[in-house]
Amino acid sequence: MKKKWLLPIFASFMFFTGMGIHDAKAATIADITNTAKAYIGAPYKYGGTDIKTGVDCSAYTQLVFSKLGISLERTSKAQYQQGTSIAKDNLKTGDLVFFNTSGSGVSHVGIYIGDNNFISATTSSGVKVDTVNDPYYWGSRYVGAKRIANFSDYGEVKDAEIDFSIYASRGEVALRLANKLHLDTSNTNSSFPDIKPSSKYAGAAEALKKIGVFTGDDNGKFNPGSPMTRGQLSKVLVEAFHLTQQGTAEQFIDVPGSHWANNYVGILASNKVTVGKGDGTFGVNDNVTLVQLEAFIQRLAQ
Template sequence: MKKKWLLPIFASFMFFTGVGIHDAKAATIADITNTAKAYLGVPYQYGGTNIQTGVDCSAYTQIVFSKLGISLERTSKAQYQQGTAISKDNLKTGDLVFFNTSGSGISHVGIYIGDNSFISATTSSGVKIDKINDPYYWGSRYVGAKRVATFTDNDFGEVKEAEIDFSIYASRGEVALRLANKLQLNTSNTNSSFPDIKPSSKYAGAAEALKKIGVFTGDENGKFNPGSPMTRGQLSKVLVEAFNLKQQGTAEQFADVPNAHWANTYVAILASNKITVGKGDGTFGVNDNVTLAQLDAFIQRLTQ
């Protein structure tokens, strides 16, 4: 039986197509913003549709909306034909915003996330957050917006039991596998000292190799918990220790990681080494579960 975790369950989603806004409830504002931000740092690739290797702007929006059960067309021009036109003054979180960056019509799309900000896959920096009225670039290239679904206010009602989608989020076992591979560790010893990892487990060699170099020590019961998610704060500690990182001058401060927070030193070291720039809103997301895309982005920056 798969381990289950307490997470807010998305509403019963329906697929949206056509030119209008579907009447059915889609998802909450938190759902669309958290899903969109989960891919911060994913690299840009023209024509790319794989979050592991890179995406273009319309593939990014298509992927994000698909996670919420909403169907978008493949290209920015085709997406501009969906939904209902919305004026800039009436933008709401989750609206698609479109730009002319090529001089020949619609060529870029992003997702409005409030506070005059939008998130998109950019050619220069991959998935990142920008200001929609940026006077140096985006402001003069803005074309319009479309609403393909209406996202509701955060639902603080009942929290139900749901499985974490490990096709999106990184389990502790997957973190171990990818780190051991990138560090080229000897993973031949599968006689794991962690009581919850059998020698036959695909995580056995990686977990033991990382324990040998002091990266993983287990919980209070000595367990590795390979099927558990890992927070961004926990990952910061793992990465600092795995790559033996040191503080490099002054680091950016994040509102959710005060000096008294246990992860402050680790997050500061990552930031000082330009491994993280946070979530684009002044926070690091220290308690957010790490996504596979974020994990790959961190590792890529560490090994460039």
């Protein structure tokens, strides 16, 4: 059974179908944007529906909306038949935006996330953020937009679970790092009080502690079933791979000089391990997804 970690998010969602605008009061603007951004960096694959091996544009939008309990058709052309048409100057976060990239009508779809930006699965770079009015490509190919649901600013707070088939737990981070670093994981007599010798994380956690990557929390616990933020992962990667600053690093607006992770994030960026989320931010407090974790490790291994 996969482990879960409780955290407060907004109310659980009903499952919606149909052609009109759904009343998604339980789903917030934060829900749709955070869910959409969780897959940044996922690979593109024509006809693909598996986020790990690759998805096409409509499979990506279908996946994101399904996480919020909203059903979309499979293709971009079919999705263009759903919802209600919205003028370009009335776009709201969560609207689907459509483009003609093939010369024969609707062939690409993305999710509008505000500030003239949208996120989609692109053939060139996988899931990424682009500008709707981009003068070099997207602007001239824009077809229209559809509102599938109304996303609210606020919602009722309740407990929900993180899906560790999407997000990386601390234990999973330890396993993948130990494997990539070819560490000796034979010692399963863990010094972390919350990891039993029989745990699949025991050897990896102990090996990483031995080289100073993990030290435990204030109580000495490893917390293998907890999520890890992108900021925390930046520190772990820098220390695990002994990275140093390489020239001038890109600056991210959510990681100012006073932030504890600024140096670690800067080192990652200077080593071309990360380029951020495409909107000027690093997502320092976002939980790391498995796709993002694998992408970071693969770039470090090159």
